Amino acid sequence: MRIRRNMGPIIGQAWTGRHVVLLHCTVNNQLNMLYKSEHAPIEPARQNCAETLSQLLSIGYRIYGITALPSNQVQYFLVL
Numbered sequence: 001m002r003i004r005r006n007m008g009p010i011i012g013q014a015w016t017g018r019h020v021v022l023l024h025c026t027v028n029n030q031l032n033m034l035y036k037s038e039h040a041p042i043e044p045a046r047q048n049c050a051e052t053l054s055q056l057l058s059i060g061y062r063i064y065g066i067t068a069l070p071s072n073q074v075q076y077f078l079v080l
Contacts, residue, residue, distance in 0.1 A: 017039075018037075018079055018080065019036070019037050019039065019040035019041065019061075019079065019080040020036065020037045020040065020077070020078070020079055020080075021034065021035070021036045021037075021040055021042065021056060021061060021076075021077075021078045021079075021080075022034070022035040022036070022075060022076070022077055022078075023049065023052060023053060023056075023075065023076040023078070024069065024073050024074075024075050025049035025053075025073060025074050025075075025076065026049070026072060026073055026074075027072045027073070027074065029048060029049050029050055030047060030048070030049060031045055031046065031047055031048065031049045031052050032073060034052070040080065041059060041080070042056070042059075043055045043056075043059065053076060056078055057078075059080075060080050061078040061079065061080045062078065062079055062080070063076060063077070063078055064077045064078060064079045065077040
């Protein structure tokens with residue numbers, strides 16, 4: 001007879017859901033704010049928005065949307 005125990009998630013187990021990152025950038029290419037889902041893989045953000053965006057695209061994120069925000073800002077919505 002097998003006994004199954006609920007041991008919870010395995011340490012190091014890959015996250016299987018979607019990951020979301022929001023970048024708020026100024027029109028002068030400065031990163032203002034970065035928001036991410038809790039388990040989203042990410043590299044350290046740079047002050048240069050284009051460099052941060054490049055890093056995210058290189059690890060597999062895709063741009064899902066771009067929105068103009070007040071105060072001359074742009075929001076990039078990325079999904080992995």
